Amino acid sequence: MTRSDSASPAPAHARAWPRFAVFGAGAVGGYYGGMLARAGVPVWLIGRPAFVQAVRAGGLRLQTAAFDERIAVAADDDAAAARDADVVLVCVKSGDTETAGAALRPHLAPHAVVLSLQNGVDNAARLQRVLGRPVVPVVVYVAAGVEAPGHVRHHGRGELVLAPFPEAAAVQAAFAHAGVPTMVSPAVPQALWTKLAINCAYNALSAITARPYGWLWAQPGVPALLRQVVRECVAVAAAEGIALDEAALQAEVERIATSMATQLSSTARDLLRGRPTEIDHLNGYVVARAAAHGLAAPVNQALHTLVRALQQARAESA
Template structure:
């Protein structure tokens, strides 16, 4: 494990987009004494300032003192910025961050989808590190995040990786640095394409979905469409292994509802255009078809319109 030298200062972190995922990692860093500021929505920031950030996990339930702000300017002076906004807000996040980043600041994209780092880099005019995030967390209310499982990160290589990895390890966040991040992002995308939209459409958890007649075969078709599109984009995926992953998640996360489902229930915009919709768009770009992904995307759009999201 990489460690920081005793005399080496801890890197300063900023979390831009402190929702459930950003708040979890921000809380873990703050709890370990790593300097961090969380930038989020006013009600959440107000609650964190007044009472600290309550983090509930299987091992502890604590209120953690954190620095919190609503202004992107709060990232000034950070060595590392963790971008955790929804995929639809990527370009706006880049525009807000751009004036406040130092020349050596490492920008990491901890977002769903496969192209956010690339989109963010275009806005910022600088490299952005793609990160694969494996965590289940939810906001229970302003100033309160509940951790449901995992928390490990896979980072693409970048110059400051060892120092960042050491700080995250101090915070109890397992990390690896890998050249295979594009494949890992696509693998995660496929699982999200399988469950997120369908969980949102039915307002049901993964285990219930898997038990319904026709659903396992439908999910296998989603996987095959994704694998074909990934191959056209130069990413080789194993369809049989992905089928097994989908079935495993249906059982191991049987009571879990997707983030897309939670967004719909709250009347928030979903990320479906960057999940199933990304597969559809890339399929069309290559002259392919992705009819099941397209149907799922369309049905989520209809629900968004019906619920005013």
């Protein structure tokens, strides 16, 4: 296991950094792409037209607790912009994985490394099937949001855990230069499932109530409900061959109620903005895999059904 966790951009050196493309530049892609570009690493942001137009007009506004800057960075809404990239970060929503792969496939250089910076546990495998080439799964620990087109606000954390791959050292060096902590670990499948269980606990309920994590934890009966969600996730992960530490997971869910007390889930933000959520790839994924193994996941199923119903109701009233 190797780790790189520089706290701030290192001094510029005369070296050739890998060229990065960020496909799906929004909150997550905008944050990491912005941090790399701010440090002088060559980056192309590929995103929606409104985001791209704003970045082209005034740079990417990246707002963090440490700085609020406009960063000059190349931006395009065409997947062909990834053609010269050495490293491609795929940051689209889980439901767009196959579409992203189909768009990127004709334009990837033979030597390009593709990293999946996405929620859920199966995106790298799905992307790999479409691209016909290896994809590196990455666990992303960052709280960020798009405040307006071309404006990304960082709320906390930012570290990445990457599965091992031959070019990892060069990629880690670029991220370290940009002040982004990284770790390479063979335990990425366990880490992805751990993150999935936490997302299943909080995302749906935050979306249903439109309330942050601290408020949820303070409501009678909610801690017990979240514990049951986690318990179901642990059982399904075990059936998938992934051993999780349930006690550590339950402790982390409780800790998040304090450390991220004011955080609204990404599912909640999507629902409030009338956008498709990733619920099918969170609680819905757990339900589907439970069924495949002859298991029941009734709390995850209820949360999945409720968010789907709310999503449909929003779509019909739009």
